[in-house]
Amino acid sequence: MHLLPAGITIVLTMLTCLLGALAPARRAGRVPAIEALRTTSRSRARLTKWRIALTAMGVITTVVIVVAAMSAPATASSPVTIAFYLGLCLILTIHAAAPGLVPAIMKIWSLLLTVVRWPAPQIARRSAVSRSQISSATIAPLAAGLGFVGVLIGTMNTFQAQVRTVGVTEINVVDSWIIATIATVMLIGCSVAVVALTSRHREREFALxxxxxxxxxxxxxxxxxxxxxxxxTALLLATSVTLATILTLAWLGTRAGLPFAPQFPGLTLAVFAAGAYLATTAAVALPAHKALKANLRASLSPE
Structure with missing residues (x-):
């Protein structure tokens, strides 16, 4: 009996990987040979028709959840359920709109780096902004992972803070922590994989x-x-989703006579973000290290 969940997980993981690889493979098959042989890529992040449709569905679903929250009965469980679904819907909507949303957000807030006139911040910002397609593919899983752990833990902590006033003791949230950790680590791994797959191009860039x-x-x-x-950038998106979720739950709790006690999991998000930063730094540093150790002629060669 214990092997059934493991088998289902393996099958679902394989199907997810196959479906995730199908769309990039189809796009790669349509690229003309002359474009595929270019040493520099001109691709830019853009919203496909499917992503636009999914984003629109996500926005509509979010509005429906908000309307349902206003008319939902003030029971003990419905506020938690509604707030959690709202957070998940926001995460999925942001992920669908990532190719258009993420580069714009990063470009705006990273203007703070332009105040510093040192070359490193300027080069780092230009590199991340100009590689918008890779940047969005890197940030979207990070934002989803951090957003999921923020929504899940923030919802549990807020609900606990509310029900303590009516005499309810601590709730067992070990399962929630396990789920959040596994999901976040997997999504961080996706982001690191995206960065690592571009290591050859980045080696040439650092050599230049x-x-x-x-x-x-x-x-x-x-x-x-x-x-x-x-x-x-991922943490900024995750924070906005988490705040929307816990504030909604705190407001819904007041309708049931509970106190307004939103609990933002700042320390939890900071710990997971620190882990994501270490993993992402290692992935970005690999081609830089190769460029420093390798011969410049070999690094700058097209093959």
Whole structure:
């Protein structure tokens, strides 16, 4: 009996990987040979028809959940259910709109780096913004993972804070922590994989920076700042989703006579974001390290 959940998980994982690889394979098959052989990519992040449809469905579903929340009966369980579904719907909507939403958000908030006139912040920002398709594919899973752990833990903590006033003791949330950890680690792994798959192109990029006179310390700062751009953008999206969820739950709780006690899981998000930052930094640093150790001629060669 214990093997059944494991078997279902393996099958679902395989189907998810196959379905996830189908769309990129179809797009790759349609690329003309001359475009595929270019050493520089001109691709930009864009919303496909399917993503636009999914984003529209997500927005409509979010509105329906909000309307349902206003008219829902003030029972003990419905506020938690409604708030949790609202958070999941926001996560999925952001993920669907990621190719258009993520680059715009990163480009706007990263303007703070333009205040610093050092070369490393400017190069890191330009690199992340110009590679919008890869950036969105990197940030979207990070935002989904951090958003999921924020929604799940924030919902549990807020509900616990509310029901303590009516004499309910601590609720067992071990299962929630296990689910949140596994899901977040898997999504962080997806982001790291996206960064790692571009290592050859990035090795050439860092080699070009070396020929332009960038010192190893400058390359190190670029790596740290670029990874920070990815994780900070994901954390910004996750924070907005988490706040919307816990504030909705706290407001719904007041209708049932419970106190308004939103509990933002700041420390939890910070710990998971720190782990994501370390993993993303390692993935970005790999081609930089190769560019520093390898011969410049070999790194700059097209093959």
């Amino acid at each position: 920076l070396r020929t332009a006179g960038a010192a190893p310390a400058t390359l190190g700062r670029i790596v740290l700042l670029e990874a920070l751009l990815y994780v900070a």
